[in-house]
Amino acid sequence: MENWSLVSICVLFGLTARWAVSLNSYSGAGKPPMFGDYEAQRHWQEVTYNLPVHEWYFNTTDNNLNYWGLDYPPLTAYHSLLCAHDHGFDFCWVLVADLLIYIPAVVLYSFYLSEGSNKKKVCTVLCILLYPGLILIDYGHFQYNSISLGLALWGVVVLGLGWDVLGSLAFVLSLNYKQMELYHSLPFFCYLLGKCFKQGLAGRGLFLLVKIAVTVLVTFALCWLPFLSDPGQILQVVHRLFPVGRGLFEDKVANTWCSLNVLIKIKTILSTDTQLYFSLTTTLLAILPSSIKLLMKPTLWQFKLALVNSSLAFFLFSFQVHEKSILLPALPVCLLLNDLPLPAIWFLQASTFSMLPLFLKDGLLVPYVVTSLAFLFFSIYLLSAFEHCSEDKLRLGPYRRLLICMPRMDLGRVTKWKFYFSITAMAGLSFMSVALAPPDQLPDLFPLLVSVFSYLHFLGLLLYFNIVQIAEPLQSVRKNQKKSN
């Protein structure tokens, strides 16, 4: 069958799955007084439609910021204004956004920037579209992550095709939709800077740098146009976007600070300022190796790995991280499905699992189970994950060197068994979270177990992806050219 019909079928299937999930319960359904994210979106439409621009981010009598105040950059506000004009079913807008922004980017990525036969590319499209985390959050919990992630993906695709200025434009738009895209900003910066260096700073490189800088500044200016008249406006918006007063973490999230808090109550020991500096330093330390490597070798492969490493490091060490932010590393990991199927599938499943407490709160148990099983089955079957499980294919060379003292074992098989064990444990923990009641002294036992378990996975995978990125030689040998790109 021709490609276009196969891809259309995959896209239609992906859209059907998404809409079917939206038929279930959503965040905050029937839960006064605060309800949930669905109510937040509805409230923003109200605010942007009825109030003048300079009042959107301020606490006024008409706009109580404590009740779902706007805390995303201006593009989200403009989008809410657009949605407010059509009082149709809100989930339609998520579907439309997916269809116009996220899905075309996925299709273009699979067909132009990934390797393999046409069949493999179609399978990649299907597997990326089946990633449960994004489906459940956007259509179950109800958010518009597909817009910001889609724009970021457009940025990657366009950069991969060689159009640097357009790529940076797409990324800046994405950043102006959700400020969490800052997690991806350092790799974009290092990649583009590295490319400028490669082209020589005296000459074409400098010209490219100037072009990109101008694009970025102009796009920012256009997005923030209504707020530029008054510096007080800009400060207030920034204050809403980065709530540093809220502490190191809220609720249970699978990152270092929350997990550390189990052993040492750092939230109470350190002051807010110390917490801020501490997390800042650790984050910077974690992203440094990956960023430097990307600067020195700005290829698409390095770029993808750097995106993973940077966003995952931010997730694990940064300030005020929410569990939904795991979607930010999940996007670049989706791009790795073709190259490193087993680790990618492992990470994506772990990321979905880490959000289990949120899904249970929203009444999304059945969609969670079904989409996770479907994703696992199809990605393992279609991408032949277990056949690409040799030491070589998984690039476990450095591990082999590190474990030189250990007895000789097939690291590929070890990885496979670890994967089986991990998935079984996730299934078991999911079952226990639903079926068993926690003991009275530890009411948060299961969410805590889920987040610590996920954290260990994320940490291990962060190490793995960093090693894969850094261990790659700077000058690739001729015969390995195809593989390392």
Place this chain on the structure above:
Amino acid sequence: SVMATPRADDWSWFPALALGVSFLKCILINAYHSTDFEVHRNWLAITHSLPVSKWYHENTSEWTLDYPPLFAWFEYSLSHVAQHFDKEMLVVQNLIYTSPATILFQRLSVIVTDIVFIYAVKECCRSVREEKGSKDLLGHPFFILAALLLWNFGLLIVDHIHFQYNGFLFGILLLSVARHLQGRHLEGALLFTVLLNLKHIYLYIAPAYGIFLLRSYCFTKDNTDGSVRWSSFSPVRLVALGSIVISVGALSFGPFIAMGQLPQVLSRLFPFKRGLCHAYWAPNVWALYNMVDKALSVLGVRLKLLDVAKLPKASMTGGLVQEFQHSILPSVSPSITLICTLCPTLQPKPHPPPSLALSPPAKFHIWCRPRGARGFLRCLVVCALGSFMFGWHVHEKAILMAILPFSILAVESREDAGIFLMLTTTGHYSLFPLLFTAAELPIKVLLMLLFTLYSFTSLKKLFRGSLLNPLETTYLLGLVAVEILCEVVYPLSPWQHTLPFVPLLVTSVYCSLGVSYSFIRLYVSLLRQHGTDKHKQL
């Protein structure tokens, strides 16, 4: 018929297809469900809570038991699992009881019993004829057949959204067909008898089975020209068949005959008090007939030929299930529809002049020149479609009885594929009014696009070239216009409140054109085969 050797190697794609559609069914668990959900819950309650003697007398709920006894036993066995989910659903007085556990149980029961359907599809795929020559997996007829059956749009939305147990029932039907294709006729007969005792609507295709089995199974040999050899009649086989039918019937109806409740059961099974057309107007001949009648009466009133006060009040176009009278054209009674249904299939056969189209009928055709199990399958499809076209109180879901078996023929012959595409697209579109909620609109549109796109592209690739002529393509594209008209344009127009049935009317009439056309083409193809047989002898 020649049985193709199945690919001995990789059938791993089959579980993938089956699991994929099962996952889709699972996320549709919380979608809209129709009153059929309450119907089955009520039957679970009746069979669980009441003794057998009261099953066909119980009428606390309006949805009384109107399927044959074997289905009641099926519901009884399900109810034993149901009690572990939610005991309250088994209380007869709990009308319209829809706790989350109830919904989960009922939906899962449909998904799990679909395993019969999945097994039947596998057996059908094994029996599909295949040309030699390596093709990639997606181009093989058995793969296409599996996809067309497992992912059938009509079955998905009727079973897993609207709510019914058709997957289970059609599984038994397809398994019976597969057994006949494989030459295992006794098993096929047993399966069909069981099916008849589960849902009596399959009586419409019982004559096809009866004549085929009598002709091809009881008469063990044919003459050289293919006509019946009376001397080869085997009483043993006839007795075997008869004992199967009788024993299954006894198992099913026996207890009720013993209790003297047979008349009551039959009155529940055949309620002729209902109107000619079901509430939503199945796209058959009667839809066109009603349309003409209505149009004539409106015209008559406008031209002052008729007095409005004298016209019968009960109007079919109200959309309710009632008896009514036609205004101008002669009224249609159940017996008339029965005759019309049998006619295409049982006309006496004159000596056909070679050029004329005066046709031997389908069943007579398999008596005179049986073409093995495939001829039987074709006859079955024609019977099913004929009964859909002319039957009394036909529900548009019944189009599936023609579409599903026809899929087997569609992947083997180019002409059949063309008819299949017409019939399936129109038939599936006619099911749209079943899901009328706004939330389900994207689902039905997306799934319809998915199935239609797949069926067109895969069959086109299989038979290398376009399968439909421009007129047919235009008609099918017209379906898009009808959909936009009914879902978008009409609700915004001023007539939405005064004439709310118009979208249903338009859908029904437009689709009946397509379905009638497919029926005629199918019938013609049947006769043409007979014609080629005759020419072969001359």
